[in-house]
Amino acid sequence: MDALLEIYLEDLPPSEFPSLLLLMEENMKTLLEKEGIPYGSIGSGMTVRRLYIVVEGLPEKPPPKVEERKGPPFNVAYVDGKPTRALEGFLRKFGVSLENVQVKDGYVYAKKVVESEETRKILARLFPEFIRSLRFKRPMKWGTGEYEFVRPVHGITALLNDQVVEFEIFGLKSGRETLGHRFFGKRLEIQRPENYEEALKEQYVIVDIRERKRFVREQLKVDGVRIDEDENLIEEVVYLTEYPKAVVGNFENRYLSLPEEVIITTVKHHERTFATFENGKVTTTFIGFQDGPQSSENIRKGFERVINARLEDARYYYEEDLKSSFERWNEQLKEMIFQEKLGTLHDKVQRIKELSAHIAKEISYPDVIRVERAASISKADISSKVVYEFPELQGVMGRIYALKWGEDYEVAWSIQDQYSENPKTEIGGIIGVADRVDTIVGNFLIGNVPSGSKDPYGLRAKADAVYSIIRKFRWDFEIGSLLEKAAELMKMKGDVKKVEEFMKSRFRAFLESRGILWDVARAVEHLWATPLRGTLSAEALNEVVDSPEVAALRVGFERVHNMTAKHESREYDGALLKEEAEVELMNEFLRVKTEVESAVENLDYDSAYRALIELKPYIDRYFDEVFVMVGREDLRRSRLGFLKNIDDLFMSLANLAEISKNRLFEGRIQS
Numbered sequence: 001m002d003a004l005l006e007i008y009l010e011d012l013p014p015s016e017f018p019s020l021l022l023l024m025e026e027n028m029k030t031l032l033e034k035e036g037i038p039y040g041s042i043g044s045g046m047t048v049r050r051l052y053i054v055v056e057g058l059p060e061k062p063p064p065k066v067e068e069r070k071g072p073p074f075n076v077a078y079v080d081g082k083p084t085r086a087l088e089g090f091l092r093k094f095g096v097s098l099e100n101v102q103v104k105d106g107y108v109y110a111k112k113v114v115e116s117e118e119t120r121k122i123l124a125r126l127f128p129e130f131i132r133s134l135r136f137k138r139p140m141k142w143g144t145g146e147y148e149f150v151r152p153v154h155g156i157t158a159l160l161n162d163q164v165v166e167f168e169i170f171g172l173k174s175g176r177e178t179l180g181h182r183f184f185g186k187r188l189e190i191q192r193p194e195n196y197e198e199a200l201k202e203q204y205v206i207v208d209i210r211e212r213k214r215f216v217r218e219q220l221k222v223d224g225v226r227i228d229e230d231e232n233l234i235e236e237v238v239y240l241t242e243y244p245k246a247v248v249g250n251f252e253n254r255y256l257s258l259p260e261e262v263i264i265t266t267v268k269h270h271e272r273t274f275a276t277f278e279n280g281k282v283t284t285t286f287i288g289f290q291d292g293p294q295s296s297e298n299i300r301k302g303f304e305r306v307i308n309a310r311l312e313d314a315r316y317y318y319e320e321d322l323k324s325s326f327e328r329w330n331e332q333l334k335e336m337i338f339q340e341k342l343g344t345l346h347d348k349v350q351r352i353k354e355l356s357a358h359i360a361k362e363i364s365y366p367d368v369i370r371v372e373r374a375a376s377i378s379k380a381d382i383s384s385k386v387v388y389e390f391p392e393l394q395g396v397m398g399r400i401y402a403l404k405w406g407e408d409y410e411v412a413w414s415i416q417d418q419y420s421e422n423p424k425t426e427i428g429g430i431i432g433v434a435d436r437v438d439t440i441v442g443n444f445l446i447g448n449v450p451s452g453s454k455d456p457y458g459l460r461a462k463a464d465a466v467y468s469i470i471r472k473f474r475w476d477f478e479i480g481s482l483l484e485k486a487a488e489l490m491k492m493k494g495d496v497k498k499v500e501e502f503m504k505s506r507f508r509a510f511l512e513s514r515g516i517l518w519d520v521a522r523a524v525e526h527l528w529a530t531p532l533r534g535t536l537s538a539e540a541l542n543e544v545v546d547s548p549e550v551a552a553l554r555v556g557f558e559r560v561h562n563m564t565a566k567h568e569s570r571e572y573d574g575a576l577l578k579e580e581a582e583v584e585l586m587n588e589f590l591r592v593k594t595e596v597e598s599a600v601e602n603l604d605y606d607s608a609y610r611a612l613i614e615l616k617p618y619i620d621r622y623f624d625e626v627f628v629m630v631g632r633e634d635l636r637r638s639r640l641g642f643l644k645n646i647d648d649l650f651m652s653l654a655n656l657a658e659i660s661k662n663r664l665f666e667g668r669i670q671s
Helices: 014-035 085-094 119-133 193-201 209-219 231-240 253-257 260-271 297-321 326-335 345-362 368-376 385-389 396-404 409-417 426-445 459-473 479-490 496-513 518-523 531-544 548-563 580-601 605-613 616-625 633-651
Strands: 003-009 041-047 050-056 065-073 101-104 107-114 140-142 147-149 153-160 177-179 187-189 244-250 274-278 281-291
Touching: 003 119, 003 177, 003 193, 014 041, 014 050, 014 119, 014 231, 041 209, 050 193, 065 085, 085 107, 119 153, 153 177, 209 231, 209 244, 209 281, 244 297, 253 281, 253 297, 260 274, 260 281, 260 297, 260 396, 281 297, 297 385, 326 345, 345 368, 345 426, 345 479, 368 409, 368 426, 396 409, 409 426, 426 459, 426 479, 426 496, 459 496, 459 531, 479 496, 496 518, 496 531, 518 531, 531 548, 531 605, 548 605, 548 616, 548 633, 580 605, 580 616, 580 633
Parallel strands: none
Antiparallel strands: 003 050, 003 153, 041 050, 065 107, 101 107, 140 147, 177 187, 244 281, 274 281
16 A cells, blocks of 8 residues: 655745755654554655655554553562552553563563554554654744644645545644646646655656756757756755746847956856856857746746846946956955954954965965965955855855956965965965964864854864864964964963873874774874875875784784873883894884885875884884893893884884774774
8 A cells, every 4th residue: 555645835945945844754764663554665856835744554453452461569469479450550550461471570561462553544644744854944823823834734635545534733634635836727636645755746746856957858858959067056946946947038249348257157046047158168158947837928038138138237247347356345445344253354354364485384385475465365256246145155256356356376266265265376276275273273262163064164274174174274383383373373271281181083084084993093193184195104004004014014013103102201221132032123113214204204105104113023023022121221221212112113104003993904894
């Protein structure tokens, strides 16, 4: 048997679709399992005016349930082997006889088989419970305030095979009726769940989201032109329509003089239409979508009228912006608050400028003056009229205006690049890191610390972007000084150690997001302050971590690491180390140390690990033949100091003790 539930309601906002798509099937599955109803499959979907869910493979009646109930203690239930009144009362109340009694853990238990209700009767309770289980970002109340849902509900369709599942909710009785397309369809009756999709399609409603998306994509294929198939825009069209139909129009030729980015954004922004391209350049043709099968000349003209008006506004704003300057816009930033307690946008720009110069010097960038110029105008376009109207063009317009006003090419592109996690220009990367570090440190100093799933200022993503940019440009510098510099520029008291802890935890998350094994990421986490070195070390170790050589090396390192954990001195007297095994290890260590340090200096971590692996047999022999914790104090200290140096060499690459002991080595992968 198959069941259908449809909720017909007022227009759903697009923002509710993603969460509802995840929630509906999961909630229905939970409720069916709670009721003990087996099923074959669950499918769900929605349009702008309806939610629906179909459950296939239901039984006419679920299998009987076995109920068990705990009774009185055994010594209360029986006296001299005979049932007491307490036991008889328990059995009478539960409706079973003495034959159904078992004794467990000192208590009596009774079982009985309970016949299930018909599935249709269970669904009459379950469907309203399912509807009430759905949660929304912004629910609405209607009537006198007693009803609450994402939008006011106007109809409920509920079927099990050809029978109506009867219940009442929101003052409405369930039935088999629903509505087709509000302009092109009519009221109809659904005879069975398997007829639902086809019956509505005849009334110009494509209920399946995937089918609507395919329908949109098919209409975006036009010979001779390329269409900007923006995924977010396609989804929005799918969410806002029941029968998406393409409308092709053209805006006026004169607006092609605007920058392409302005045209594309204008076309998308207000009318949710798609720009087209020919020979790599934007054309006057656009593709919009109406909800319904019959396009008309009036609809096309309506699209054209609105888009031409918006492009005229954009042209005016653009031409007005060209009369201004970065310096004038920077002055206007003094009136714009960046964030409460963190000053104005002008204040932020000054901090970004100093942090950018700091980074440039740390990485030996050849032209610090160019970096400072780029940083000083990096946020100026926020004051422009085009960005005020189209905030998504922030950075893009800065780059366009900078090129118009004769700024250096890389400086101009850096204004746009600063917002990217994968910037094309090195200056854009420098400013981007400075900007994000300023925001992270500032928020920590005023107490806006991410917790759990809450991160309203996106600090986690900003930290990850910092590490990503450093890796991309292979900047070898110590990030701790940058955090301290950012805190100093804030001119407020605060604990930078909390920022450091946060950046350390994000370093591990960043590595894992790049495919580094979790235990390898943990093994190099302590190198977070030199993120390029930590990342390169993780990448090299990730390649060999399952090898038998690293498995064996890990054991030797752990013995060194554990023995020296509480010993802080690195000093040792080589003349005291006379046993053959320790002399041999000392000589080999000094040779390998030179190789490892040279490889690390050249950021060649593959070679560094190969060199380190050569110490393995010498460490093994040392611990087999040398007793470290001797009674003679000077010898004991020397041996511990020497081992501490070995520990330091290992730790400059990774803490191998963090590699999972459960990993199956010797050529096998982790189970």
